[in-house]
Amino acid sequence: MGWSVPPSLMPMAAWQAAQLGLTGNADPAWAIIDLVNCEFNQGRVRIRLPQGLSSDDSLAFMHAMQGFFLEDGIALYPVSPGRFLAHSSIFAGLPCVTTERACLQDMHALHDVAELSTQTPAQRLLRRLQNEMQMLFYTHALNADRAQTINSFWVSGCGELPTHTRTNVQLHMPLREAYLQHDTTAWAATWSTLAQQLLAPALQQGERVVLCGVDRCLTLQASATPWWQRLWQSLRSVHWVERLS
Template identity: 35%
Template sequence: MSDPTHLLIAFAAGGTPAAKEALRAMRLPRLERLLQRLQPLPPEPVDELAPEAPHERALARALGLDSGAGRTPWAALALQRAGGAPGPHAWAWITPCHWRVGMDQVLMQDPAALELHDEHARELFAALQAWFADDGIELNLETPQRWLARGELFRDLVSASLDRVSGRDVAAWMPESPQARILHRLQSEMQMLLYTHPVNDARAAQGLPAVNSFWVSGAGALPPTVPEISAPALDLSLRESALRQDWAAWAQAWQQLDATRGAALLAAQERGEPVRLTLCGERAWQTFESAPRRLFQRVSGFFGTKPASMRLEQL
């Protein structure tokens, strides 16, 4: 279950000059009021090449599953929360994707842009399943866009999240470990198989990008005891426009978020309920929380004039 009194906003800031320009032009009145009334905790920096984005690191910490960047067992956790039984096994997500090969880099297109529907996904799944099985990986077709995999090689695998690698050169995010060599070989074999697969001929005829690779994320096994902690309410409404670097659309989404979930959190704070707000950019995340009134008066007096845009730029 998610905790409605703790809002965690992903992609709240961007690192490019265009993103900062869009941020400075925005008006976010509810966010401004919340930041004036809540106590800031120290920012938590995240290396730009870390395999998980700041919002994923913040969520892992909040859930008591912070075992290191790229080692959060998201797939196993999702299986458990859906009513499944991950047991002691190691799990991961396999995402069909499109890699755009250039002269000096290989960019991963956002997998959502594949528009991979059920028929094509099932044909590709049938073709790839046996190859994965040869390497001890059991595949399950969870959704057309995301397949669930079980295999011992995922147990200690450091895997980069899709939110980290989408739209970027995959070279910086490829896993490096003994078991990763198996995945690299499997990726090479699947790229050759997919190059001539009839599904990609059909997709080309429809003007859709080819499915020419896959990505592994969320790898790992759950600890024997998972803490009974309510997750923060994760908001991903800024994700799509941020990954496209469409900062005009991102600014519009931010203003909509401010007017809806921002307004709801502010109303809860004004009713005297303890609330928390975690803002996550590309390089850091920071939490703001309710404070006792006397402390609140000191904090608001010291921090109250700092615009929200300046806080967000630091993320």
């Protein structure tokens, strides 16, 4: 992306809003709102994304939430099942933990009373909204047939979009979704598709491919010389006596 910002202020919401043409309002503050299942247990909260949520059900959840959000000056826009963009000045400079990180590791209790004194007005407002959504969804008809209920939302991606931002970036969400759902079969199948449709063509064109994880990365680059020629050259460059000694 070409951004020099801390991880807690990655402007993914503003970037996605720009990609979708949702930049009519002069206020640049955006957030990503993900529907989630929160399970509280002994001072920790486990976050899970909803499985099998249809577009129609996602819109129904958004419409149920919208009145509460509008009362606080927050406009919601649908992006994909279970994910919305939110627009309001309260998101300006709001540090966040990504949904991915929240799903992959249990978070410390978000409702810890000791933290209330240090919260900003924006954080207190969002916490109140989370509590209201938990009460709203607890007996909501939309959860009646769901094995894993939706009982809250997660906020992320609230950074301000830098002036100089790459516009040719593509996000491949199926890989993310399979990873967060711990679906190894779907994850492997998605990687296979990406390798055929994206990685292999890029390498064939001489481009460098960098695969990044949380704490490591791997750089791939095609060589103009076939592997068997490189092997033969390496064998010729060393005397067999040295090779066998």
